[in-house]
Amino acid sequence: MSAPSKRPPFDPRDPLGIDDLLEPEDLAVRDTVRSWATDRVMPHIAEWYERGELPGIRELSRELGSLGALGMSLQGYGCAGASSVQYGLACLELEAADSGIRSLVSVQGSLAMYAIHRFGSEEQKRRWLPGMAAGEIIGCFGLTEPDHGSDPAGMRTYAKRDGTDWVLTGRKMWITNGSVAGVAVVWAGTDDGRGGIRGFLVPTDSPGFSAPEIKHKWSLRASVTSELVMDEVRLPADAVLPEVTGLRGPLSCLSHARYGIVWGSMGAARASFESALDYAKSREQFGRPIGGFQLTQAKLADMALELHKGILLAHHLGRRLDAGRLLPEQVSFGKLNNVREAIEICRTSRTILGANGISLEYPVMRHATNLESVLTYEGTVEMHQLVLGKALTGLDAFR
Known part of the structure; x- marks a missing residue:
């Protein structure tokens, strides 16, 4: 009989030995993200939080893109195609630095990019996803409204047909990345007869679109939080996400x-x-x-x-x-x-x-x-x- 292997000592940082459940690739992803957060976020985060701002967000976004952290578990279009566990480990390490940093990544990848990847046309995917995966384009996700949070079915933001175009009017509230985004995924009621709520890809330089930043927060201070205001924003027919209708x-x-x-x-x-x-x-x-x-x-x-x-x-x-x-x-x-x-x-x-x-x-x-x-x-x-x-x-x- 072979002698039993020597048991490792108790690790106060990993008392259950959870690391044993992880593959080498999982550990490599975790350690890479942890190293980045330690070097780039931790020396500055207290100052950013105290000042109530996230300076250099575009540079941070590009760095996160180079790590493969944006749209991390999505396939193709410049995305890393990582496992869900690897994406989760990245979220853990980012939020260990600050929730605002994890929110930047989460809204970019799991909300804005995920919506385009799952419900967008091929043309929409090719237009937006590679730049978003690289961190060159920041996205935001507009669902919550000033009067409708837990009940999104009551949203007042509305898109009406005008010829082949859509005209979008309404407000969204508490939108992470809104003031720095290049594209906003906005959900709105419609009159198209297909079940009401549709998703729209709104370039943030569109006339009638604005995103004033929300100040005086006592939480998520190192994060860009905004209101989205759509005042008769005219969008082409191909701005709508074609593969989904409703909530x-x-x-x-x-x-x-x-x-x-x-x-x-x-x-x-x-x-x-x-x-x-x-x-x-x-x-x-x-x-x-x-x-x-x-x-x-x-x-x-x-x-x-x-x-x-x-x-x-x-x-x-x-x-x-x-x-x-x-x-x-x-x-x-x-x-x-x-x-x-x-x-x-x-x-x-x-x-x-x-x-x-x-x-x-x-x-x-x-x-x-x-x-x-x-x-x-x-x-x-x-x-x-x-x-x-x-x-x-x-x-x-x-x-």
């Missing part, structure tokens, strides 16, 4: 983006947990490190449980997505659990850091405030609870 289009895009959030939220949680763990081992009170006290260790143990259970959940959903078996209800399961637990990890980490936890010298409060937005965008807690409630009972409680 199925935007909702499928949101499901794809929510999958990235399942991973990304664990990045914010990991950064906060590791900050608290390091602090607990070095901060001394009553003559010894606070990590040596039972109450602190209980907090660290509980946070580690939820963090790594969340990563396992994300990995499981990623494998299902790669196998073509992931259901929208399962995405809701992941988003609801992981973002909620990530916020709790940030809050508990803050208690370990004490007053230092509110300082931008540490990432904890920044991640906590960012996650307050992540908790409610692309589906509030209540909406995901009702999605799961309907799936469990077969009864629709939305109305």
Whole structure:
């Protein structure tokens, strides 16, 4: 009999040995994105957050394009064609730096590019996707309106026929990348007799289109957030996405983006947990490190449980997505659990850091405030609870 192999030591950063589930290609993607975020984002993110801006976003976009991070899991048209797990790992590493950076990538790839890739014509794909994959063109996604968030069916943005053209009028709100985008994917009601809501590709230099930036945010401060205003924007017939009608289009895009959030939220949680763990081992009170006290260790143990259970959940959903078996209800399961637990990890980490936890010298409060937005965008807690409630009972409680 061969002697049993020597067991590896316990790793506080990977207590369940989740890395053993990853292929070498997965690890290479993760490490590449982590290295980029460490070099290009981490030295500056506290200053960007404090100033409430994301300077150099176009340069960052091109760098992310060169990494293959934009439209990462899409095939062809300059996209990397990576696995869903690899895309998820990239989201985790980007959000470990900041939710605003992950949002830039998520909106570009999982919303704007995904909509074009899945529902666009061949001509539309060739026109937009290569430049977007390279980060030369930034995209945004216009669904939410000032008066309609969780109920997009009530949208007021409307496109009417005028000869062979469309004339688009309305407003969209809380749009990531809006003020720097070259193309906006805008969803609007129509009078074309095909079921109402259609998607339109709107070049942002079109007359009548504007995207004023939203200021005075206390969350996602290192992110460009805008309003989209369409004042009788005239579009040619080929601006409409031809392969989808109704809410199925935007909702499928949101499901794809929510999958990235399942991973990304664990990045914010990991950064906060590791900050608290390091602090607990070095901060001394009553003559010894606070990590040596039972109450602190209980907090660290509980946070580690939820963090790594969340990563396992994300990995499981990623494998299902790669196998073509992931259901929208399962995405809701992941988003609801992981973002909620990530916020709790940030809050508990803050208690370990004490007053230092509110300082931008540490990432904890920044991640906590960012996650307050992540908790409610692309589906509030209540909406995901009702999605799961309907799936469990077969009864629709939305109305």
